[in-house]
Amino acid sequence: MNVDRRVWLNGDWVAWQDATLHVLSHAAQRGSLVFDYMSVYQNPQGAAIFRLPEHLERFYRSCELIDLHLDYDPAELTAAVIETVRLNPGVRAIKLNAFIASIEIDVVPVDDEVHVAIAAYDPKADVLDRKSKTTPARAATCKLWIEKEIHNRREDIVSPQAKVSANYVSTMGAKARARSAGYDEILLVDEFGQVAETPTANLFMVDGEGVLITPPVNRVLLGVTRSTILELAAASAVEVREAPIFPDELLRASEVFLTGTTAGVWPVVSIDGGTVGAGEVGPVATLLQERFETVIGGRDPAFAHWLQSV
Template identity: 50%
Template sequence: MSGVQRWVWRDGEFVRWEDATVHILAQSLQRGSLAFDYMSVHEARRGTAVFRLADHVDRLLGTCDLMGLPIAYTRAELIEGCAAAVRRNPGSKSLKISALIPSIEAELVPQDPRVGVFICAYDVVADVIEQHGGTPRWGNALSLKVERSITNRRPDIIPPQAKMAANYTSAMFAKWRARQEGYDEIVLLDTDGYVAEAPTSNIFVAGPEGLVTPPEQKVLHGITRASILELAGALGLRTTVRDLTVDDLHAAAEVFLTATSVGVWPVVRIDGLAVGDGAPGAVTEELRTAFARIRCGEDADFEHWLHYVA
């Protein structure tokens, strides 16, 4: 741990970080039926704030509805639970809410379908990564591998819009292999061979068409993705939503990923080949800087995206 005692909101009460557990035979642990969402926490101009908290809670509830998880909490209760978790854990930079079936079950369909909710506010580096002796893998730029053997989440199995634990398993193993090959990240293709997304982030290219990103029907409805599309419009940048080919990626002047954990993340190499001149491009840097200012409360036009917890 970071040296600070962390507390986890569990069904309306706080328990110690180390006590926020479920049984090894819990239905969601055995079957992957856990819905979650992940948010960023910032020390902004007016105090501690969660970026687009209500939108993240709405997405969690949407996942539960999509997958049939009978979550009993209201939107307002979950928003307040998230805010309370941040207040209870000073210095937090990340916020994760999980909805799961904790009961011990023998069959695929649970006899006890009660959904428990856990909300964790923490510093992902100090409280998690450094506890394993590691360092963060998100630097100023990254190398990307196009994953050609495993496709993106299939909508006829689990829709890509669902943030369910089971939806990340195949991508996890593909990314693990790519890490062993020296890459930082992978990008997945859809079943038609078009570019979809990275396992936990959306992808953009910048060039003569302005910004281009794949259609939302094929990808997770990234809240950072939606924010960047809106921000780009405010900055006068043209945006296009259309199918992208692998050739589009290789020919792009700039490529970047968007995610809650990293904001705007420049891609400088794809499949071992340099993107543009091999350095983060001007459009990427403009968006990254502007987005960072928004999350710190330094842009009044977008301050409504910040949910202050005090």
């Protein structure tokens, strides 16, 4: 796939098709690839990266959790991300990667140099639209399936806080099966039976008293959109609580929605085939979706600091 984009690789620029990895590399064979993914909004004022410092902080934390030692400091990576967006006009997303590229025979690499690659691209135009097969466009509302066999990432295996490629593979088959059964997304429950997150989004519910609840951050990935929604809810006088949620509470919720860099604020209208609340997008989701859109569109001066102009 030849895409006219330049990728930042260990301080140099390489063509998109040259940003490759050997099949026997440690990253491919043992899953030692940490990443973070953030949005670039093409606003009337120009391109803006959403919450770059928070994404970088999570990237460093993920690396630390799996013992990848980065040679670059946050200021160097901040400058590299901004430059990558500048050099690739019209992009909508950035993927920041750290990985062990060397060919190894053991789980502990002999050559433990951590490579860093930054790719900025348009997920639709540069990736999806170039496939020979099409996937259905994401609906405005989500039909959710509570996954019954696969559990969420476990603290004692690979922390749910680490955005590491190996942490995602268990959900590949489970999500594909749910899709074939007509659902849009799967919700993972943890080993204690508590609701956690979807493969790439956090979950919120509104209870009978109108309180917005999301699972505690030690059980799920610290989603940047999750933090954003918690702040926007507080600024909108919506009462918020971080607390464990069990599936039966979720099934009684008046509203449920997902949050993520790709999902944005995605209202859930049914779970396991049963309707959530009135089966329509509820008032809290509508309010927060609108506030989020205003912020990312650069129209809310109170949160302008979340947008890094390029």
